[in-house]
Amino acid sequence: MKIDLLGRVRNIKLPNAKALLPLFEAVVNSIHSIDDRRINDGYIKILICRDNHQSSLINGASFSPIDGFKVIDNGVGFNAENYESFLTSDTSFKISRGSKGVGRFLWLKAFSKIKIDSIYQKSNAYFRRTFNFTTVGDGIADLTLEKLDSQVDSPQTIIELSGFQKPYKDNCPQDYDLIGRRILEHCISYFFMGNTPSIQVIDGEYVFDLNDYGDRHLESFAEEVVFDVNDYKFLLKSLRFYGSDSSEHKISYCANNREVSSENLSKYIPDLISGRKIRDADNKAFTYLAYVSGEYLDNCVNSERTDFNIRKQHLELTRQLEEISMEEIRTQLISTINHSLSPFLSKIREKKNQQISNYITQEAPQYRPVLKYLPEKLAQIQPGLPINKLDIELHKLLFNYEISLKEKEDHIMNLSIENFDRYPEYQRLYSEFLEKYNDLGESRLAHYIVHRKIILKLFERKLSRDENGRYSLEKDVHEIIFPLKRTSDNITFESQNLWIVDERLSYHSYLASDQPLNKLENISIESSDRPDLLIFNNPIAFFEGEEQPYSSIVVIEFKRPMRDSYTDSDNPISQVYSYIRKIKSGNFTDRNGRLVTLQESTPFYAYIICDITAKIRDFAEDGSLLRTPDLQGYFGYNSPLNTYVEIFSFEKLISDAKKRNNILFKKLGLP
Secondary structure (H helix, E strand, C coil), X not given: CCXXXXXXXXXXXXXXXXXXXXXXXXXXXXXXXXXXXXXXXXXXXXXXXXXXXXXXXXXXXXXXXXXXXXXXXXXXXXXXXXXXXXXXXXXXXCHHHCCCCCHHHXXXXXXXXXXXXXXXXXXXXXXXEEEEECCCCCCEEEEEEEECCCCCCCCEEEEEEEEEXXXXXXXXXXXXXXXXXXXXXXXXXXXXXXXXXXXXXXXCCEEEEHHHHHHHHCHHHEEXXXXXXXXXXXXXXXXXXXXXXXXXXXXXXXXXXXXXXXXXXXXXXXXXXXXXXXXXXXXXXEEEEEEEECHHHHHHECCCCXXXXXXXXXXXXXXHCCCCCHHHHHHHHHHHHXXXXXXXHHHHHHHHHHHHHHHHHHCCHHHHHHHHHCHHHHHHCCCCCCHXXXXXXXXXXXXXXXXXXXXXXXXXXXXXXXXXHHHHHHHHHHHHHHHHHHHHHXXXXXXXXXXXXXXXXXXXXXXXXXXXXXXXXXXXXXXXHCCCCCECCCCCHHHCCHHHCCHHHHCEEEEEECCCHHHCCCXXXXXXXCCCEEEEECCCCCCCCCCCCCCCEEEEEECCXXXXXXXXXXXXXXXXXXXXXXXXXXXXXXXXXXXXXXXXXXXXXXXXXXXXXXHHHHHHHHCCCEECCCCCEEEEEECCCCXXXXXXXXXXXXXXXXXXXXXXXXXXXXX
């Protein structure tokens, strides 16, 4: 298979901020090479090569910008096996170490020239292989291979990366000790698990010793804890890593002093927020890293060293085979880490619990059962969530709680009491269940009345002027009470808010919103008039000889807030009377589809909801309506039409609805 190296490099993604990643890849390769040689005196020297034709100030000192690096090590080098792997794109040769075989393409992405000079040993002889790595052809240019006749002390490989390309050159740190710390951070698992070769960053006369820095800044913040999972012992080595650029808290599972796999710790401890560091007692930020090892992990690592041959979850079968699962190891590990981090997370948890408590107490009382019965589950919620996401998390907990309560109900109801001696046990279980079930019912009611409070706030907002000084249209207030151009057959009960006008209106047989009279079901009327809301209340029971299809009919008319530009033809009282006359003249069908006539005794109720302006007062007085005691509207009775009519203001509508809702708040002991 041919590889288009230029295209391969072009498609490699290397963010500008990751300018040092190609160098990291070279250093990790050197660590692996030394590890393969199995020596105790391995070394890696990273030489910083600067462009002496330019200079700049860094921390008050004059430096030439970095043009590249030389990475020198005494590992096994580019022997035949390693060279063949280098020639293979996306090789799986070092997959056991987590390598993906693409690191060398990053060199070509960031540098214009790459030269490899490697002395390696084969049997008792030494060989030297040199070549340039390019994007031309198969990537190899100026290849030489020679057997060395002169005495050579040990293998040595030099990777020279030069011609730093923009924009990576501009984003590369220029301070040698910062580069050293970044390398340490990237390779920290090698340092922490031991057997790390000597690594130095050399910038002219300046030397940064990574091993010395690690000993001084890592070991002092390291802890070791032994924990058991059944009869197996595990060692947790944890590290508070100060000064790290990364803020991802991790667990690394290791075998034979090497990292095999890792997980994000915030997945299991939500208070460890992903992307946010922890702060110690001195308010210094650190990243938490955990490394777990043990003989069980050593014995169970797969041959590729990419994973463990361990069951993911606990099964009874594993216990019979004296096996343990990854789930069991992780559970005990998380418990141990939680205990270790508790002093650092206590303030975060206190603040989170206070936020949750305040939200439930003041805004979302429907979640009070969670606060009362599931305090331990609150640990699953991430701290600092915005209110909308916090509500979702609480809703999940409440939903699962309802399911568990339903399962408990089924269990209790299916208990068989063989003898009277077991009755106290049954009574105890039932009493505990009943308390929780009653609290859950109270929670649902609390959710409903809080929902009504929000709707009333929205309704009030629609009655105020907007930023342009205009009032809402009639359809805007109508839509809150009941959706326009819909019927009760095609919306859910939760989508309407008829309770704002009258609680009883919610329980109707049929409702039409802004529908032409000649389009209504089960009624034939020759008129295209469209009442805002037309409500047919529950029919009374049919008896033989009776032809009463509905117990009552309600007409509701809305007017635009603060409208006062009425003409005599716009009289809303005359308007609703006209609707009622046309309805009375229509033909209805019963439940068997037969025509029946609406009886004269059928009562009608007409509600006109508007602001009581001067013109509305004139209409009310001309229609012989009486003023309500609170002076917020008018009422009266039209005998020929058997119609009770009431005009009430938006203020009265809101005020009365609030009073009804507040009673429920008080009954539940809510603010």
